[in-house]
Amino acid sequence: MVRMESVQTLLGHQGRVWNVSWHPQGSFLASCGEDKTIRIWGREGEKWITKAVLTDGHQRTIRQVAWSPCGNYLASASFDATVAIWDKKSGEFECNATLEGHENEVKSVSWSKSGQLLATCSRDKSVWVWEVAEDDEYECAAVLNAHTQDVKKVLWHPHLDILASASYDNTVKIFREDPDDNDWICAATLSSHESTVWGLAFNPTGSRLATCSADLTVKIWNEYLPGNSEGIVTPGMDAVWKCVCTLSGYHNRTIYDIDWCGTTDLIVTACGDDNIRIFKESPGSDRNAPTFSLLHTCYGAHTQDVNSVSWNPTFPGLLASASDDGEIKIWNCSDY
């Protein structure tokens, strides 16, 4: 069983908070929302306080923020069709690069593990891969038009240069670079959800992917590499991703976000029914037909839709959530 205790409520944003993102060392949290600002929160003693407010980077809603793996850069994706890159080289956070090219709202941004690649996606249905060059220059390495609708989320694999994207077209796609000609290609399409896929999360090893959707389900996908012992047929050198588990009947409204904890292996979901739920793989479950159980539901975690949930990367059980109610909450989840 899991106990979920509210540690603190962080107030400061005006209106809906869309996203929260932990610094890789776990000591800072970035948040963003419809007030067009980014807030950086840090711990002082027992309390989380506002360390910085980043304004004037964007003209419209900021949908998502993401820290680079080194922790020195913060990327922000905005409805104003741009992505801003912030750093603290001058001592204060400053926007030192703006990535332009998407035709309309940018929905998501993600850094690869190496920090050398950045991915963005937009309502214009495209996914862009950017290469980080020297001197804060970002070069577009690929424009991927595999999705047929609005792309909601992009997320890099935890160790490899493999990219996953989730879309309003109900599918998830996997992209990788073709070593023969350095072209980025769609290596797999994951079809099973019956409505918009809002969120993605890899497990700690990257061999599994959890997805959440407006169809009120969470799905767990397994990666089967070429030559797998299960005998799953793979095309060429690409892995096949198979849906091995569907969690249905737990969520009453759209599931807007999902996160898979790198330290505890727990899965957390953010739902439009105001609740936060925690799932765990059942002990001894079959890798090819796993079962996951609901460990805890935090009813009324927020007073409106929960938009974002994120596990702290270094403090096991520390969770942050953001909501339409304008609040960010820090939670402590412990086994008992």
Added chain:
Amino acid sequence: MDRLENINPKLYRKCEERQITESDEDDNVTDEFDSREIFDLIRGINDPEHPLTLEELNVVELDNISVDNSKNEVKVLFTPTIPHCSMATIIGLSIRVQLLRALPPRFKVSVEIAPGTHASESAVNKQLADKERVAAALENSHLIEVINQCIVTY
């Protein structure tokens, strides 16, 4: 508008005004939101192409509104005047925006096309249910102007 889509829409009689009872005026009585109250909030919304209200065009009806106070749910089904109405999304957005502004934020509002009354009802419903796209649309100054014109009542 260059050309009207529905040149001669059928007109419907407006319903009677709500009867105010004694308990309505008693501040000590809690009255919960009911479908009539929701109806009164949206019946006066103007059609985007006719100088008529959604009630007069039978786009919104009392019977197509449901409220569950305990679950904070409000559901509105609306009926486009013709099955190919290109205004369906704008009408649905206007209803959403009006309820968003008028109701307490605890309410989960869903606005959908009445089943079987529009050629692309599932696509329109999916768009109206996507709060991220609705939020982006409401940041579009041209669109919000059109919606505000529909919502304004004289």
